[in-house]
Amino acid sequence: MTHCLNCGAERGADVCDFCGLNSSEAEFALRKKLLNRTAFFVLGALAFVAASNRYPPLELDGILIFIGLLFFLTLGLAIGLERRALRHLELEALKRVYYGLIPLPWIFAALMLANGAFDRAPPQVEEARVVGKFSMGGALPSRRLVVTSWREGHRIERVPVDRVNFDNFSRGDVVEVKVEDGLVGIPWVVDVFHR
Ligand SMILES: [Zn+2]
Incomplete structure (x- = not known):
């Protein structure tokens, strides 16, 4: 017993009882869906980068590494799914994991925007010395x-x-970094000034 690539219903014959597509039509429908969702995912990743430029978190590098890993994991999964679809192999479980990952960059982008945009607390000014750039x-x-x-x-x-x-800044400068705590607790940098 395999699952229909289009609707996921169990399928005994070539034509699915549930959606009426045969196995090659179902493969085509699935690959189209995969492409659309992948595009939606990539747009979400761009939205995340835009949001994190607007309200740059202090831990931006760590966050970008995490988003980068998520990005390549999801695209790798998309490639694996596409290959399995071409060979009409079972992929229901993998597909669910993939669909679950698709909205994540949009959720993180919204979180990052909310973290900065709705942060009403007064910023803190921290003194620091530039040791490199x-x-x-x-x-x-x-x-x-x-x-x-x-x-x-x-x-x-x-x-x-x-x-x-x-x-504007060089090594050895003493600077004031204006930092906000962030609405959801992700500290972000408002600006940097000369002391
Ligand atoms: Zn079906």
Whole structure:
């Protein structure tokens, strides 16, 4: 007994009793669905990057690594599903896992926006010394000021900054970092100033 690739109903014959598609039509329908959901997922990942640029979390690098792993895991799953669909193999369980992953970047993007946009608490100003900086170009440019940390248990902070602030500060500068606690508890950086 296998499951129909289109509707997931158990199927004894080539034509599914439930949705009426034969196995190649069901394969085509499934691959179209996979493509649409993958596109929705990729848009969500872009929305997340936009949200985290708007309200950059202090732990941006760790969060980006997590989102990157999720991104490649999900795309890898999509490729695996596509291959199984082509060979008409059983894929119900894998498909459910995949469908469960699709909305995650949108949820994280909404969380990140809410964390910054609805944060009404007054920002804290923390003093730190710039000990290094690095920037990475490419499609998703990232610039960080590496500063001494004001948090217990942290040695340094990698503060996300825009191009202007990145050029404005050099090693050894003492700076003031304006930080918000975040509505859902993800601290984010408002701005960096010269002391
Ligand atoms: Zn069916």
